[in-house]
Amino acid sequence: MKRTEIVQLLKPEFYQAHLEQTVLLMGWVKAFRANRFIALNDGSTINNVQVVVDFENFDEEIIKKISFHSCIKVSGKLIESQGAGQSIEIQAEDIEILGESNPADYPIQPKRMTMEYLREKAHFRMRTNTFSAVFRIRHAVAYAVHKFFNDKGYIYMHTPIITGSDAEGAGEMFRVTTFEPQQAPTTEEGEVDYSQDFFGKATNLTVSGQLQAEIGALAFGKVYTFGPTFRAENSNTSRHLAEFWMIEPEVAFFDIMDDMDLAEEFVQYLINYVLDNYPDDLAFLDKRIQDEEKNMPKEKRRPMGLIEQLRFVVDNDFERITYTEAVNILRNSKPYKKGKFEYDVEWGTDLQAEHERFLVEKKFKKPVIVRDYPKGIKAFYMRLNDDQKTVAAMDVLFPGIGEVIGGSQREERLDVLIERCEAAGIPAEELWWYQDLRKFGGAPHAGFGLGFERIVQFITGMSNIRDVIAFPRTPGNAEF
């Protein structure tokens, strides 16, 4: 007999057609109540199926081994449930233990455990209801990314993980080398001689696929990347990882306004996809957050439930303001006038987290896109605006997690690009191929980077980014 997956079994059109027939299930025991009722889960859905056991019909040794997260094979008759709480159940006819699990030694217990504890048991945490829901949704978002771009005719591009260019300008990089740390050959000046290294030059793990994506955009018109990204920053926060996944669309003939339209449509699409296809997992996470916040004082609770918030984001247009408008709003705000902000607001300096939070959570109460930042605080490749003071950059800010997307229209004018490179102290010759794109068939173009884990974090409502990636890499932690 073929195994039936529980996600299949629980569909009314399936079980109505198979009532009173024998089915074969395999899965893990989530609960064994009253020596009679097994809650069985096989990971195909967050929902369990109830298996009813007449223990008189089974060897006591088998019954004893039915414990939390032991793995079993059950064949039995599919019948209408005689109890409340589920519509169908399985009357067990034969049970085989596939994998025992001694509850005295097993570190996971059928009770509430802290996220920190489960993080240390990363090889087991996916079996919990919460992480099972989170990682099913993570998959859904990844699939939706590809579906969104494919349906729009974008080309999926794989950009290199090992990069030789030292000028991507997005933070500290991890060095890639085959040299033994203590035995690296040196030059006459005593510096490490990377010309003898594997690639014949110094190489690093990528911090962004953007520059290479621009190559693709000027060939295919519309491309996107979706791959791992590495930052060797000593960041200790609930929204930073040393290894994360980033999505970077890059589009020829797009200006900054088109770029913002794409970003908004994209994020709303991802959220809608999960709302439409994973309602059970979302409902579980929503309830989990509500239970968790039940005992908190009102001011510490989230202003909206998880699903309510997701609906709110897809049903409302994002607020769009310029950096200059943001500065004016902030300087005229109550907290500013009352001296409640820790950092001053002044045109030319970057907005602090507290300022962004005020705009998103207090002023507009929805995602905000800020654009046209001062050129001094943004990267060299962002297009200089006509005012000569700002660049066509935009950040999409979300409640709770801050910046989800950072993007810009790229500088397509060679002379301006070279000027901005020099101002930033970047050796222009390293980017000879980047300049070539402007010399031969250049085009206006724009793109952005979306932090994959950050959008998964938002959709699942998880408060720490380390809990939406299977094996988080952060400063001091690379276990598993």
Added chain:
RNA sequence: GCCUCUUUAGCUCAGUUGGUUAGAGCGGCGGACUGUUAAUCCGUAGGUCCUUGGUUCGAGCCCAAGAAGAGGCGCCA
């Protein structure tokens, strides 16, 4: 990297002003229970109070250093 907080049973936590034998709930184990839904009931075992040093007649509690973890900030996605 900076600031703040936390560390007590397998897990989540309480532990008063420094005082004699360190507690609870859940989980485990043993038992009861054939319609349970975080099952329930009875019984039971389980401790390097993070580490080191100090103060004290006496330290889970006070002091110092260290370790690990979390939250906030910075860097950003």
